[in-house]
Amino acid sequence: MSSADSVESIWRIDDTEGGVLAGRWWKWAMSAPDDQSPVRDTTGEHAAWNQPDDLWFLAGTYGGRVVRSCEIPAGRRLFFPVLNMQHSRSYSKVPQSLGVAEATASLNGVPLPLQEFSGQFRTGLTRRFAWGVWGGIAPLTPGAYVLEIKARSTGGFWVDTTYHLEATVG
Numbered sequence: 001m002s003s004a005d006s007v008e009s010i011w012r013i014d015d016t017e018g019g020v021l022a023g024r025w026w027k028w029a030m031s032a033p034d035d036q037s038p039v040r041d042t043t044g045e046h047a048a049w050n051q052p053d054d055l056w057f058l059a060g061t062y063g064g065r066v067v068r069s070c071e072i073p074a075g076r077r078l079f080f081p082v083l084n085m086q087h088s089r090s091y092s093k094v095p096q097s098l099g100v101a102e103a104t105a106s107l108n109g110v111p112l113p114l115q116e117f118s119g120q121f122r123t124g125l126t127r128r129f130a131w132g133v134w135g136g137i138a139p140l141t142p143g144a145y146v147l148e149i150k151a152r153s154t155g156g157f158w159v160d161t162t163y164h165l166e167a168t169v170g
Helices: 015-031
Strands: 064-073 078-088 100-107 114-123 126-137 143-153 158-168
Touching (some): 015 114, 015 126, 078 100
Parallel strands (some): 064 158
Antiparallel strands (some): 143 158
């Protein structure tokens, strides 16, 4: 698929894999120092921070409007939150979630399927739950892409994120 084509290849993620990926995403996001955090980043400058070798995580936000530009490796799957949260098991012994009023994502204007996943993960000795509405994109060919993410919880939290992605061979 080139940047001018529609989304031809969807990454189908089952519930087990999605729960594992949600936990991996949170461990990745929580491990970044504040000054290099891809989640706090408002430009895309820190998008490549400590990325795993088997896929590429795109960061969520702490809410509001964010526009980021970044290079991503062509040929690698992308995984990203649309609306998500995490908590420790000491907070609740069962996974918590947000009420979802809106959750959409599109790549070059083509709507992407989104899935709700929850899973467990650890940070140090702390056991945690991850929940979210997530998106996955099959490996992209080199080119320019625009990923638009919009979500709103029933409690008023909202995100409006635009990623200008340049898939490169590296």
